[in-house]
């Protein structure tokens with residue numbers, strides 16, 4: 001069985017698959033020391049779920065009729081089943097586990113019990129149990145953790161994965177991703193590239209044809225996955241993987257060498273990272289700095305905002321590991337596809353045009369200040385630059401500066417050591433491009449975010465897989481914009497980098513060098529490939 005998809009991250013892999021069924025939730029074992037809180041959380045989730053189901057039954061009766069509405073009545077009955085509910089409470093108190101884990105375990109047990117029954121009526125009820133468990137987990141305000149509970153390395157096959165779910169996956173266990181939905185420009189795809197794991201999205205496989213434990217080949221060079229490959233195919237893939245390893249060795253020989261053309265033209269190659277753990281990959285690939293730390297991922301896959309101390313430790317650690325090398329930390333850029341319940345973002349018609357990036361921070365200065373305090377404190381320990389996302393107006397920079405001044409005053413008063421780092425803005429909206437001459441007066445550097453710049457300039461949702469071909473970084477409008485920004489910034493003596501995914505496009509490296517781009521910041525695995533490209537140039 002062979003399926004084609006879009007390549008979110010190039011690479012080859014071969015191994016067993018782990019299939020996450022649609023809506024399947026794996027909850028890792030979680031212990032608690034606070035049984036009472038877990039019991040109250042469960043009570044609330046049960047109440048909320050029951051109310052939802054009563055509403056759903058009513059709505060279904062009015063719209064799709066009694067027979068369909070009875071499905072939701074059956075779901076209510078499961079929630080009212082005394083034995084089922086008592087068993088969950090019992091698990092929390094006797095095994096000291098979180099409510100989520102108790103619900104998940106109980107759900108799994110009953111699901112499999114129903115499934116194994118001979119009577120087809122009961123077999124069908126298994127799906128109902130799953131649905132009820134899913135609702136309960138959602139109402140426990142905890143995003144279900146889709147995490148494969150496998151000890152061995154697996155190719156993860158899923159319907160879709162949100163950035164938040166990606167962050168909870170232990171990448172050490174993953175060989176590759178095969179995702180039925182998704183788009184190559186989504187943050188999920190970016191995370192796969194960050195992890196440097198072969199990834200295919202938009203793969204139209206059928207769940208009925210695959211199951212966990214089956215073997216597969218992921219050829220994310222040609223864009224295909226083969227389930228149950230033949231012996232010959234496996235031998236061929238083994239040899240391809242071997243050749244790939246040799247190529248990688250050649251690249252590794254470029255470590256410690258300069259990124260300079262044959263005629264002496266230079267460009268710096270930095271790495272993009274999204275977690276503290278990826279600093280190792282940046283160093284391993286000899287990145288000349290960190291051009292983008294997407295700090296928002298520190299805020300994801302959790303249930304409350306990280307504290308100042310927590311953030312300070314992470315930033316300090318990254319700076320210390322990078323030594324004298326530059327580290328650019330972007331302030332919280334949430335909204336659109338990057339969200340968590342606790343951010344309490346209101347539902348918006350067009351979230352990509354709503355409360356995103358700097359807008360969120362300026363609307364919630366108390367949260368922004370915590371991050372700025374942590375950054376200024378950490379700045380003492382290395383070569384930090386702060387980068388502000390989603391800028392559209394010079395007044396936003398004035399507002400940021402005002403908040404920063406308040407933070408400086410507070411730190412001074414409290415006699416806490418700090419250093420004010422260089423500050424730059426992301427150029428990722430057409431407005432920022434057009435006023436780049438004005439912005440250049442107010443900041444120390446620019447970093448062009450081509451992912452969003454492409455989406456906002458071409459009016460194409462970066463997540464909409466239907467329009468992937470229209471989401472085109474090669475569009476003359478984008479290249480002209482980049483050229484314009486560099487011209488305006490250089491007039492004022494300010495450097496310009498590109499940190500969007502276009503920076504890693506080997507076909508454009510020469511053009512970027514000719515335009516005068518100072519820094520290209522790419523996923524760690526691309527650093528040496530770009531260095532090779534530059535060193536091969538005249």
Ligand code: PEP
Nearest residue numbers: 428449450451452499500
């Ligand atoms: C960009 O928009 O190009 C960028 C680097 O930011 P993100 O992909 O995180 O939105």
Ligand code: MG
Nearest residue numbers: 428449451452
């Ligand atoms: Mg962006």
